[in-house]
Amino acid sequence: MEDSKKVVTRFAPSPTGFQHIGGIRTALFAYLWARKNDxxxxxxxxxxxxxxxxxxxxxxxxxxLSWVGIDWEYGPDKPGPFGSxxxxxxxxxxxxxxxxxxxKGLAYPDPYTPEEVEAFRQKAQEEKRAFLFRDHRxxxxxxxxxxxxxxxxxxxxxRYEWHDEARGALSAGPEAxxxxxxxxxxxxPTYNLAHIVDDYNMxxxxxxxxxxxxxxxPRFLSLYDAFEIEHPVFVTLPPILRxxxxxxxGKRDGAKDVLDYRKEGYLPEAMINxxxxxxxxxxxxxEIFSLQxxxxxxxxxxxxxxxxxxxxxxxxxxxxxxxxLLSSEAFWQHAYPFMPPWIDKEAHGAALQKIxxxxxxxxxxxxxxxxxxxxxxFDYFFNEPAVDAGMLVWKTLKNEADGLEKTRGYLTHxxxxxxxxxxxxxxxxxxxxxxxxxxxxxGKGNVLWPLRxxxxxxxxxxxxxxxxxxxxxxxxxxxxxPNQ
RNA sequence: GGCCCCAUCGUCUAACGGUUAGGACGAAUCCUUCUCAAGGAUUAAAUCGGAGUUCGAUUCUCCGUGGGGUCACCA
Numbered sequence: 054m055e056d057s058k059k060v061v062t063r064f065a066p067s068p069t070g071f072q073h074i075g076g077i078r079t080a081l082f083a084y085l086w087a088r089k090n091d092x093x094x095x096x097x098x099x100x101x102x103x104x105x106x107x108x109x110x111x112x113x114x115x116x117x118l119s120w121v122g123i124d125w126e127y128g129p130d131k132p133g134p135f136g137s138x139x140x141x142x143x144x145x146x147x148x149x150x151x152x153x154x155x156x157k158g159l160a161y162p163d164p165y166t167p168e169e170v171e172a173f174r175q176k177a178q179e180e181k182r183a184f185l186f187r188d189h190r191x192x193x194x195x196x197x198x199x200x201x202x203x204x205x206x207x208x209x210x211x212r213y214e215w216h217d218e219a220r221g222a223l224s225a226g227p228e229a230x231x232x233x234x235x236x237x238x239x240x241x242p243t244y245n246l247a248h249i250v251d252d253y254n255m256x257x258x259x260x261x262x263x264x265x266x267x268x269x270x271p272r273f274l275s276l277y278d279a280f281e282i283e284h285p286v287f288v289t290l291p292p293i294l295r296x297x298x299x300x301x302x303g304k305r306d307g308a309k310d311v312l313d314y315r316k317e318g319y320l321p322e323a324m325i326n327x328x329x330x331x332x333x334x335x336x337x338x339x340e341i342f343s344l345q346x347x348x349x350x351x352x353x354x355x356x357x358x359x360x361x362x363x364x365x366x367x368x369x370x371x372x373x374x375x376x377x378l379l380s381s382e383a384f385w386q387h388a389y390p391f392m393p394p395w396i397d398k399e400a401h402g403a404a405l406q407k408i409x410x411x412x413x414x415x416x417x418x419x420x421x422x423x424x425x426x427x428x429x430x431f432d433y434f435f436n437e438p439a440v441d442a443g444m445l446v447w448k449t450l451k452n453e454a455d456g457l458e459k460t461r462g463y464l465t466h467x468x469x470x471x472x473x474x475x476x477x478x479x480x481x482x483x484x485x486x487x488x489x490x491x492x493x494x495x496g497k498g499n500v501l502w503p504l505r506x507x508x509x510x511x512x513x514x515x516x517x518x519x520x521x522x523x524x525x526x527x528x529x530x531x532x533x534x535p536n537q
Numbered sequence: 538g539g540c541c542c543c544a545u546c547g548u549c550u551a552a553c554g555g556u557u558a559g560g561a562c563g564a565a566u567c568c569u570u571c572u573c574a575a576g577g578a579u580u581a582a583a584u585c586g587g588a589g590u591u592c593g594a595u596u597c598u599c600c601g602u603g604g605g606g607u608c609a610c611c612a
Contacts, residue, residue: 067612102611167610174609181538183608202610220542228540229608237610244612268541268607291543292605301605330561334550338560357550360605364548367562414575430573447571492571501571513573 060092061256064118064125065248067099068110071310072117074363075263075293075302078328082290083261084123085329085351095255096128098139099248101241111139117311121321122344127255135254140247147242150250150280151203151235159279160235161194163202187232203236205245205276213271218259218288219356220267229271249273253282259353260285264292264360265301288353291332292360302363318391318419320379323372330367332357341374369417376413384409391422396435404434407523411515429511434523437532438510447502463500464507467491468534471526479526481518488518508532 064080066072072080087094096118100106111129118125127133137143154160163170170186177184187207197203210227217223235246242250252260267289277284292301302308314324326342334357335350342350376384385405389398396405408431415430416422425431432438442457450456470487492500505517508524521529 065612069612099612105611163610170610177608178538183539185539185608204610223542225541231608234610239610241610243610248612263606264542265606266612271541289542294605296548298604330549332549336551338551340549340561359543361550362548364562367549370562411574415573496571498571503571505571511572515573516571 059256060087060090060258061095062087062092062259062261063095063097063252063255063257064261065097065099065251066114067102067105068107068114069102069105070107070110070304071113071312073302073304073308074311074328074331075308077117077121077311077325078293078331079261079263079290080118080123081121081325081328082288082333082351082353082356083259085348086259086261086288086353088348089351092258093126093256094124095133095257096125096138097251097255098129098141099244100139100141101237101243101247103141103239103241113312120312120315121325123325133255135256140251141241143247143251144240144242146254147236147247147250148199148240151242151246154205154235154279155197155203157279159206159208160197160203161191161206162197163204163234164191164194165189183228185228185231187230190232199236199240200238202234202238204232205235205279206232207275208279209275213274215270215274215284215287217267218286218353219291220289220358223267223270225268225271229268230275231272233272245269245272245276249276249280249284252285253280257285259288261288261290261353263290288356291357293331294360294362296362296364298360298362301360316420318387318416318421319368319372320375320387323368323375326375327368327371330371331361331363341371373417376416381406381409384413387419388412388422391419393423393426401435408434411519411523430514433509433511433514433520438508440507440510440532444510444512445503445506447496447498449496450499460499460503463495464503464533467500467504468530471521471530471533474526476526479522481522484518484521504533 062083064076064083066076066080084094086092096115098111098114115128115130125131127135128138132138136146151160165173170189173186173189174184186204190206207230210230212224212226213229214222214224233245234243236242251257270287274284294300295302295306300306311324315321322344325344325347329342329347329351330340333351333355335352336355339346379387392405398405412422412425412431415425446456446460450459453459467488470491471484474483474487488500488504501517505514505520506512508514508517508520508529514520524532
């Protein structure tokens with residue numbers, strides 16, 4: 054093991070459906086640490102519970118990770134020198150290792166039926182005690198035939214003290230130790246055994262996993278001892294809490310499939326930027342990171358200890374910041390799928406380029422484009438708006454009997470000023486020079502409001518100069534003074 | 538109930554034992570403005586409680602309190 058210095062991390066989910074942000078964050082931290090150290094990142098599938106396996110999970114998982122930009126040296130699609138990365142394809146190894154314990158007298162066949170064990174558990178619960186199987190350990194036991202469940206036999210009931218890169222010094226008393234199942238009656242290993250064997254065989258140096266595993270660590274340590282192997286460095290991540298803080302975030306609480314964020318038009322770089330900041334920070338005021346910057350700055354020692362609530366408003370803001378960083382080409386690549394179907398990429402290409410900046414300022418995520426168009430925003434760049442005569446009149450003129458007439462007068466005059474502007478001078482600055490003196494003379498609301506409304510048909514829209522410059526002279530004149 | 542972990546603005550968080558407890562999101566107000574958006578400025582907003590150690594605790598120790606996790610032939 055000359056290259057034992059090389060950092061190897063892994064993400065090892067079970068294929069029970071989609072991944073929510075909690076899982077992806079765990080994967081991200083493990084990934085960042087591997088990349089920062091020029092190490093290896095392994096994607097391992099822990100499918101040792103046949104009943105819970107969900108068809109298609111593995112593909113879905115790979116797609117989720119790929120979306121946010123996480124790649125792996127070894128995974129379900131890429132076996133390593135150690136063999137498959139799918140636990141159900143490594144069963145022989147677990148049996149082999151379990152056998153070592155049997156030979157040492159550190160494992161024994163479970164003499165009870167699951168029902169009997171359940172009865173013990175019930176009793177303990179009624180008596181408000183923690184259930185410990187070792188209280189029921191048989192005095193003697195026969196050979197293991199491989200057809201019954203195999204249990205680990207804790208031999209030394211002691212207090213364990215260990216170090217966690219994120220949490221510091223941790224410890225737990227012998228109450229935390231017990232005889233747990235190594236191999237189930239169906240021949241599959243439990244997580245307890247399988248992850249330890251695999252981590253060892255795959256050369257894993259750092260285990261990133263969430264908070265809920267802390268209480269199991271003493272049992273794992275007793276197993277490492279039984280195998281007489283060293284354990285990897287432990288890095289415990291804080292839980293991600295539901296917004297009411299009453300619980301860890303879970304699928305049942307509406308935690309979303311991370312790919313749902315893609316559907317909503319979040320950028321993957323924003324997604325991981327955001328996730329990195331839930332439970333970690335670089336110690337500076339920097340909030341916006343590229344993946345490369347995260348890799349450079351990540352350190353397990355700065356992982357937070359306490360649970361954090363994921364805040365989607367912050368995600369929205371981070372997404373906006375990343376949208377700002379997008380090239381025009383990249384922007385449209387993300388934006389097109391959310392544009393109304395009647396917009397034609399080719400035919401409307403010029404118009405689309407023009408409204409890019411307007412669009413960027415008005416969306417947090419790309420699906421907001423759908424909302425904007427559904428509300429009729431931006432429609433006036435592509436279709437002639439229907440203008441409501443009542444809307445045309447500025448509020449201070451509304452009470453006057455000849456308000457509409459006056460307004461039409463302002464529009465006619467403005468149109469006459471605009472006809473003087475040459476096509477080549479048709480830009481925001483010139484348009485302002487021409488119109489502003491008149492608007493200031495008559496009252497800006499009186500002139501600018503109806504101009505804008507006649508151009509957009511909307512009470513709310515970008516300002517009239519912006520609209521005129523984007524719509525061009527011909528369309529502008531037609532909308533302001535349709536009868537001329 | 539046993540064991541374990543955690544505790545700074547509403548949220549994410551910063552702070553060699555010495556700071557007016559900093560930043561960000563969100564909120565509010567103002568500026569810019571014909572409306573919207575964007576942008577700029579400003580404000581409000583926190584060290585869970587009690588002891589102890591110390592000249593001095595957000596920071597160290599202890600005790601409470603609160604929250605979370607775990608106690609599967611699930612991971």
